[in-house]
Amino acid sequence: MKIISLKRGFEADHSSSSYEFFALNPLTPDQRKAIQKLTGKSLRGRRLALKYMGEWQDIPLNWASKLLSLGYDIMVSESYDWWSIDLALSYDPDLYAQLEPYQCEAENGFEVEPVGEQMVLHFRMQLDYGVAYDEMGSNPFKGLANLFEQVRTELLSGDLSAAWAIYDTYGYGDEETPEPVEPLSASGETLLNIMESY
Secondary structure, eight states, rough: OOOOOOOOOOOOOOEEEEEEOOOSSOOHHHHHHHHHHHOOOOOTTTTEEEEESSSOOOOTTTTHHHHHHTTOEEEEEEEEEEEEEEEEOOOOOOHHHHGGGGOOOOEEEEEEEEEEEEEEEEEEEEEHHHHHHHHHSOOHHHHHHHHHHHHHHHTTTTTTHHHHHHHHHHOTTSSOOOOOOSSSSHHHHHHHEEOOOO
């Protein structure tokens, strides 16, 4: 027997919910103290990982928004094969208005939510694991965090490629379609490639 080709990939853990928070800048002593008080976790570096095993076990309801207000910029989560990436940005009414048309009323899709002095961008998706492995490597949490760090930079410069990519994948059925973003950025193209639409 001869092996003609080998495709690498990864599988989601279907018995748990996992959350990883990433800070792009060092956390201040006050932020670290508040995070440790909230979570009971000893912090190392700029990443916080939380895992909840089994059904009915999950992150407390307000922790994600609190942690995103305490110095973390990106949250990547996976639960039963559903992926979510949240980006925290300072509230900008102009950017908020530009992003609103790309929101999708579906289980997967995009939503922008004002939260105090911030706006949190929610990207919900399922992944084509083989393609995602090729694009991002064997750690999907780190790979998605790196990808969405680029997306965050693009959004702050006015490039809405990521919002269009997720709308183009999951926004079917809406009466009004927002303007396509052309040409797509490299991160927008990557996002289009790794998403699965069932």
